[in-house]
Amino acid sequence: MLRRRDFLAAAAATAALPALSSKLAAQAGASPAGASPAGAPRLPPGFLIGASTSAYQIEGAVKEGGRRPSIWDTFSHTPGRIADGTNGDIACDHYNRYAGDVDLMAQMGLQAYRFSIAWPRVMPQGTGPVNPAGLDFYDRLVDRLLARGILPMACLYHWDLPQALQDRGGWHNRDIASWFADYAGATVARLGDRVKPWAMLNEPSVHAIFGHGFGNHAPGLTGWESYVSAQHHQNLAQGTGIAALRALRSDLKLGTVFSLQPIFPASQAAEDVAAAGRFDACWNTINLDPLFHGRYPAGFEPVFAPLVRAGDMATIRQRIDFLGVNYYGPSYIRHDANAFLAQAGYGAVPPGTALTALGWPISPQGLVQVMTRLRDDYGNPATFITENGACYDDPAPAGGVVEDPQRTAYIRAHLDACAEAIAQGCALNGYFVWSLLDNFEWAEGERRRFGVTHVDFATQARTPKASLLYLAQLIKARAGGTTP
Incomplete structure (x- = not known):
């Protein structure tokens, strides 16, 4: 049921949109209302534009509805682990404010929403009994999305492993492949009648590298052997999950x-x-070759050989209906004899390279390179850009909007890159901005903002940013057939 506070927030956002859209149009050099933003990306009809989030980063309510701790609860409450000392206990309070957040997406015209399911909310011990109250929350979220005309795309694992499973070895325990399949099956049994696109894992290589190698993400493990074990068992769980869900329902769209x-x-x-x-x-x-070719990259087979059992690579090599690509920018790498990760470490970015507030290099052309590599080396799979966005030091809200011209320009440039990739024959079908909301940004805490919606973490007030209004204007123009 839409509560009074949600209604008021939604009404305020609705009232602000026309004036703010006009303001942004003038700022961007756009035509009057109803026309496309100047220089709008030449995206084909049917190309989806949406937003992404993840459970631990926005939901909060870590002790509500039967949820039990995840590895990120443990990690974020460990002194010195989070840059600003914050945690995800409240985050964006999306668990209690989801209705208003969905309404904001609808008012802005977003066509799809990629969110993640919290494993410790659905299966608090990681295995065994399902928590009905946890699934009730996702029931309500999905129903709200569908009622507002937004396509739900669910991701089953975005790094928040139940702490109970970590205590049993986590991603170092081979049994996690079957644990994951059981959890996936229980979740889809409840939601699969309405949610059709399902992603298995989010960024397994990043989770393995930073959570199990460098140790600066949960669960805070370090070393080469730790990284390799976590990587293989994520690949195995991904394949096991896809096979289990394909056997459960024939009408799903499965990917990772x-x-x-x-x-x-x-x-x-x-x-x-x-x-x-x-x-x-x-x-x-390390992810692409096993999924599409059924083997680890050349030279890495001996590294994984102690972990690979008969049938593993066939299990990992599953047919997928889509691939989600999270793209932020390139990396520049130097030899480092002391680096745990194959003696490879980060080097200097070329002088003059534009950077985000996190120091990440900006290269829309790099997105085109990623897509053409998928086209040429991996069979041109149906693809969505499931995350793309930028961290900047935004000003405070003023006049009901947050002006973020750098983020707006970043998004526009990467949508242009999407259009270029499509023109080069890449099977790219949609773009999800990261992120819908300013959130708990992992080890950086709340001090780093990627959202297209500003969140005041003290009051939980939401304020649209100019970047979100740009997307709203672009979607509206495309729906009216005015995009060039």
């Missing part, structure tokens, strides 16, 4: 989500070139 990026050597020195190749394997092809 990888973080992909071009990897360049920091110099043309032979050792840096070789290091970039190794890093590319650990970040990109």
Whole structure:
């Protein structure tokens, strides 16, 4: 039921939209209302534009509805782990404010919403009994999305492993593949009549590298062997989950989500070139090659051999209906004999490269490179950009909007890159901005903002940013057939 506070928030956002859209149109050099933004990306009909979030980063309510701790609850409450000392206990309070957040998406015209399911909310112990109250929340969310004309796309795992499973070895325990399949089956049994696109994992290589190698993400483990074990068992769980869900329902669209990026050597020195190749394997092809070719990258087979059992690679090599690509920018890699990750470490970004507030290099053309690689080397799978966005130090809200011209320009440039990739024959079907809301940004805490909606973490007030209004204007123009 829509509560009074949700109604008031929704009404305020609705009232503000026309004036703010006109303001943005003038700022961007757009035509009057109803026309496309100047220089709008040439995206084909049917191309979806939506937003992404993840459960631990926005839901809060960590002790409500029968939810039990995840590895991120444990990690974020460990002193010194989070840059600003915050945690996800409340985050954006989306668990209690989801209706208003969905209404905001609808008012802005967003066509699809990619969210994640919290495993410890659905199965608090990781295995065994299902928590009906946890699934009730996602029931309400899905019904609200559908009622507002928004396509729900669910991701089953976005890094918030139940702590109870970590206590049993987590991603180092081979049994996690069957644990994941059981959890996936229970979730889809409840929601699969309404949610059709399902992603298995979010960024398994990132979770393995930073959570199980560097140790600066949950669960805070370190070392090469730890990384390799977590990577293989995520690949195995991904395949096991897809097979289980395909057997459960025939009407689902099943896929997974990888973080992909071009990897360049920091110099043309032979050792840096070789290091970039190794890093590319650990970040990109350690996921792609097993899924699409049924093997680990050349030179890495011996590394994984102690973990691979008969039938593993066939299980991992599943047919998928779509691939989600999270794209932020390239990396520049140098040889580092002391680096745990294949003696490859981050090098200097070329002088003059534009950077976000996190120091990440900006390269829309890199998105085109990722997409053409999928086209040429991996059979051109049906693809969605499931995350793309930028962190900037935004000003405070003023006049009912947050002016974020850098983020707006970033999004526009990457939508242009989507259009270029499509023109080059890449099977790209949609774009989800990261993120709908300013949120708990993992080890950075609440101090880093990626959202297209500003969140005041003290009051939980939502304020649209100019970047969100740009997307709203673009979607409206495309719906009216005015996009060039």
